[in-house]
Amino acid sequence: MATNDSCVLCQGGRESHLHIFWSCNFTSRGWRCFLALMKKIGVSGQPSQLVYESDSEWRARLRLILIWSWFIWFERNSRVFSDKRSSFFELASSAVNFCSLCSPS
Numbered sequence: 001m002a003t004n005d006s007c008v009l010c011q012g013g014r015e016s017h018l019h020i021f022w023s024c025n026f027t028s029r030g031w032r033c034f035l036a037l038m039k040k041i042g043v044s045g046q047p048s049q050l051v052y053e054s055d056s057e058w059r060a061r062l063r064l065i066l067i068w069s070w071f072i073w074f075e076r077n078s079r080v081f082s083d084k085r086s087s088f089f090e091l092a093s094s095a096v097n098f099c100s101l102c103s104p105s
């Protein structure tokens, strides 16, 4: 049975965990967008306490990476199983909204 093993996010590489989380163009562009939007929110005086008021900077960075990875995996599965797709900007915006909703204030 022939299968298409190209990445459903960028169609530019062979799908693997390593590709999706490390070298995928969609993931990289979305990550930069996510960080830019988070920084913009921080500058406007509404930082997410989930990630910015953490007990250490490395934990804050780890939380950002985990949140973004979860959103990438969710997007990958939405495309594969539900034929639903978001742009990297829409996905980054959703991740930022998630961070804001998780803020305890």
Ligand SMILES: [Zn+2]
Pocket: 007, 008, 009, 010, 011, 012, 013, 019, 020, 023, 024, 025, 026
């Ligand atoms: Zn890819």
